[in-house]
Amino acid sequence: MFKKIKRRTQGRRNFDGPVTYLSGPADETILKEYPDRISFYKLPPMTEVTLDQFETYAIDRLKILIEISNLQSQGTNYSDLIKLMTERIKMLMPLHSLNTLEPDLLLEERRKDHYSHFILRLAFCRSEELRKKFISTETFLFKLRYSQLTKSEKQQFINSLDVPWEEVTDSEKDELKAELIATHFNDVSIGFKQGILGGSSNYIQRKVVDEKDVWECIKDEKVSKLPWENVPDLVASRKVVVRKGDAYVPEFLQMNLLANEFGKYLEEQLLITMRLLPGLDEDERLVPVLDNLSKGYISSEFQGFQDGGEQADSEVNAGNVKQFEKYFPACARRLADGLDEHHHLRYTGRQQFTLFLKGIGMGPNESLKFWQRMFTSGPGAMTVEKFNKEYKYNFRHSYGLEGARINYKPWSCTQILSKPKPNKQESHGCPYRDLHSESLTTLLRKMGMKDDGNLQKVLELSDSREYQAACTKVFEVLNSATIQENIGKGLSVMEAPITHPNDYFNRGVLYEKRLEEKTG
RNA sequence: AUGUAG
DNA sequence: CTACATAAGGGT
Ligand code: SF4
Numbered sequence: 001m002f003k004k005i006k007r008r009t010q011g012r013r014n015f016d017g018p019v020t021y022l023s024g025p026a027d028e029t030i031l032k033e034y035p036d037r038i039s040f041y042k043l044p045p046m047t048e049v050t051l052d053q054f055e056t057y058a059i060d061r062l063k064i065l066i067e068i069s070n071l072q073s074q075g076t077n078y079s080d081l082i083k084l085m086t087e088r089i090k091m092l093m094p095l096h097s098l099n100t101l102e103p104d105l106l107l108e109e110r111r112k113d114h115y116s117h118f119i120l121r122l123a124f125c126r127s128e129e130l131r132k133k134f135i136s137t138e139t140f141l142f143k144l145r146y147s148q149l150t151k152s153e154k155q156q157f158i159n160s161l162d163v164p165w166e167e168v169t170d171s172e173k174d175e176l177k178a179e180l181i182a183t184h185f186n187d188v189s190i191g192f193k194q195g196i197l198g199g200s201s202n203y204i205q206r207k208v209v210d211e212k213d214v215w216e217c218i219k220d221e222k223v224s225k226l227p228w229e230n231v232p233d234l235v236a237s238r239k240v241v242v243r244k245g246d247a248y249v250p251e252f253l254q255m256n257l258l259a260n261e262f263g264k265y266l267e268e269q270l271l272i273t274m275r276l277l278p279g280l281d282e283d284e285r286l287v288p289v290l291d292n293l294s295k296g297y298i299s300s301e302f303q304g305f306q307d308g309g310e311q312a313d314s315e316v317n318a319g320n321v322k323q324f325e326k327y328f329p330a331c332a333r334r335l336a337d338g339l340d341e342h343h344h345l346r347y348t349g350r351q352q353f354t355l356f357l358k359g360i361g362m363g364p365n366e367s368l369k370f371w372q373r374m375f376t377s378g379p380g381a382m383t384v385e386k387f388n389k390e391y392k393y394n395f396r397h398s399y400g401l402e403g404a405r406i407n408y409k410p411w412s413c414t415q416i417l418s419k420p421k422p423n424k425q426e427s428h429g430c431p432y433r434d435l436h437s438e439s440l441t442t443l444l445r446k447m448g449m450k451d452d453g454n455l456q457k458v459l460e461l462s463d464s465r466e467y468q469a470a471c472t473k474v475f476e477v478l479n480s481a482t483i484q485e486n487i488g489k490g491l492s493v494m495e496a497p498i499t500h501p502n503d504y505f506n507r508g509v510l511y512e513k514r515l516e517e518k519t520g
Numbered sequence: 521a522u523g524u525a526g
Numbered sequence: 527c528t529a530c531a532t533a534a535g536g537g538t
Contacts, residue, residue, distance in 0.1 A: 078538065182521040186534055209533090211521080237535095393537070403537045 026103035034110040036157045037095050038145050040262060041269075045115050053112075054119060055289050060092045061116035062293060065137045066302055072406040075415060085144060095145070097153065122286075123293040125274040129303060131267065136404050139263045146255055158254075163230055168223040168248060176248065179241045180223075181214050184250065188214045191252075222251040231257065304400035304407030305364050316361045318370035324360065326448075329471055329504035330431040330440075331416060332356050333447055338427030339374050343381040348419060349428040350391075352411055354398040359410030359502035364399040371395055412500045413468050432458075432467035448478050472497040475504055482511045489515070 049057070067088055071081050093116070094109055101109075117138070124134035149157065158165055173180065189209035228247040234240045234257065241248040249257065316324055325336055335353040339345050345353060350371075357367055375387050393402055400407035411419075413430065422429045431440055437459050449455050454477045461470035475498060476483065486493050491514055498504045 072538080081538095178521065182533090185521075189533080397537070406538085 026107040030098070030103060030107050030110065034107070034114070036160060037097060037110075037149060037153055038142065038157055039114070040161075040265060041114065041117050042265075044118055045111070047111070049111075049115060051285060051289070054115070054286075055292075057112050057116040058119040058123070058289070058293055060112070061120055062302075064089060064092055064141065065120070065134070068137050068140055069133070069302055069406065072404070073400075073408050075408060075411070082144065086148070089141075089144075097150065119290075120293075121270060121273050122277065123290050125270040125277060129306060131270045131274075133302060133304075133405050134270070135263050135266050138266060139259050140404075142262045143255060143259050146258060163226060165224045165226050168225050170219075173219065173223060176241055176243060177215065179243070180218050180248070181211055183238065183241050184218060185209075185211075185214055187250075187252065188217045191217070218250065224249050224251070224254070233260075304405065307364075307401050314361050314363050314366060316357075317366040318362075318373065321357070321362065321370060324505075324509075327360075327505045327508040329498070329501045330443060330447065330474065331429065332501055332505070334431050334435075334443060335427050337443075337446070343375055343378045346426045346428075347394075348422070349426055350394060351398060352416060352419075352428045354395055355408055355410040356501055356505075358399065358408075360505050364396065364401055367399065368392065368395055410500070410502050413471070413498070416501070417467065430467050430471075432462040432470040433465070437462070444474065447474070449474065451477065468497050468499060471504065475507065479508055479511060482508075482515065485515055486511050 064085070068081075068085055071084060076084070093113055095113055096106055096109065098106070120134065124130045146154070146157075192209045192213060193207070225246040225248050227245055228235050228242050231240070231247050231249065234249065234253065235242055235247055239253065240250075325333065328336060332353065335345060335349055335356075338349065339353070354367060354371070357370070362370065371391070372384065372387055375382055375391060376384050396402045398408055416428070416430050417433065419429065422434055431443055435443065440459065440462065441455060444455060444458065449458070454473070458470045458473050461467075461473060483493050493511065494507060498507075
């Protein structure tokens with residue numbers, strides 16, 4: 001089955017050296033074909049599978065990739081992400097260590113991993129967007145799996161790469177003490193500041209980092225050396241010590257190094273696959289399956305915004321967003337006001353507000369136009385050059401157009417409430433929690449809260465930490481006329497409390513729109 | 521380790 | 527020689 005693939009991949013084998021055909025008992029096959037629990041996927045699959053397997057393999061892997069992508073876009077924190085995905089992978093695509101599972105089953109699961117990766121390459125090689133997304137998610141998966149290998153599995157995998165790693169002895173480390181400390185000072189101190197350095201000593205979160213701390217840390221770290229031409233980019237960016245032609249690479253850089261290689265290699269291969277793809281269509285049995293993959297899942301759930309491909313006719317745009325401010329909940333209103341006042345918002349505020357704007361329908365181009373205008377016009381505002389250099393990336397990142405290309409979802413109230421509280425200079429968060437009653441009153445009046453009795457109720461709710469209830473109350477008061485009209489016309493209105501700023505916005509817009517439609 | 525000052 | 531402070535830049 002799938003002779004077309006087979007022929008093609010046999011042709012490509014030249015690049016990769018000899019391959020042994022499999023035959024004989026599963027045990028031998030595993031050792032020959034899949035000696036490691038992780039792989040750079042240099043060799044395409046050689047054996048045949050049924051159409052059914054082809055499809056389920058691919059779909060299971062795709063599920064994993066989509067779930068990773070979704071969790072990332074919801075802003076799930078790193079350790080939760082690892083925990084959840086580890087479970088899901090165990091269900092959908094487990095990879096056991098050697099000798100912990102019957103050989104037949106072990107072979108089957110390693111094949112599944114292998115096949116599914118190559119099938120998805122076919123589905124994801126078609127466009128730049130898809131390739132980038134695929135690479136970034138596969139690389140994440142690679143890192144996740146690598147970090148869960150046992151020590152000896154890691155060692156074995158590294159050895160198999162035929163890169164001449166050599167472990168550095170303690171005495172050699174001592175000789176290079178000064179250089180090691182100097183070049184890794186930052187890496188290590190960042191680790192300290194985030195309190196994420198595990199290990200033998202009592203590493204806790206710490207503000208001031210000392211050379212002694214750094215040295216302690218490097219001493220505990222396994223360091224390998226290898227001829228520097230194997231890691232030209234590490235050397236070029238002066239991330240490692242080089243001495244007598246050898247680069248000294250600490251273990252914490254090793255995984256990134258592998259992941260980088262993995263990503264680069266995958267990118268090359270995807271380009272090659274794309275060029276070879278037209279010939280594949282001859283096998284008509286594959287077409288529907290691949291189409292299904294790309295139509296069903298990829299376009300809708302996995303793909304985010306297209307760079308530059310935005311239509312200008314979105315309802316909310318850089319020019320008219322002001323007119324929509326009356327639908328903003330307090331948190332968004334506060335951010336908008338802060339932005340007006342300072343021509344600037346700090347990091348978390350930018351994040352919160354950009355995502356909110358994304359939620360109300362502003363595309364990346366309009367959004368960028370909007371932010372640029374807000375940041376660069378008015379007294380004391382920055383220059384366009386500065387904006388482009390220091391902030392543009394940030395906004396594009398929020399739209400999934402840079403870096404890991406995660407299309408983040410607008411934050412919910414719970415998410416907003418779970419972030420660090422704003423300081424004096426910041427405007428993010430939830431006003432019902434973060435503003436004292438005086439400034440909250442000012443804000444609410446600006447939003448149109450006239451009635452003192454209602455205002456008092458809202459302040460009380462805020463005091464008793466029922467922020468969303470306060471927010472819902474404000475919504476009901478400000479929209480009471482429209483709500484009554486809707487009810488009057490027999491239209492149902494939502495009773496549930498506000499749990500998301502964009503929900504607040506959408507309800508307001510919806511109630512008004514419905515009336516227009518009814519009358520017009 | 522680098523910088524600054526004496 | 528001593529004392530002090532500072533430590534980077536790419537894209538969770
Ligand atoms: S309750 Fe939610 S929507 Fe309302 S202001 Fe607070 S964060 Fe915004």
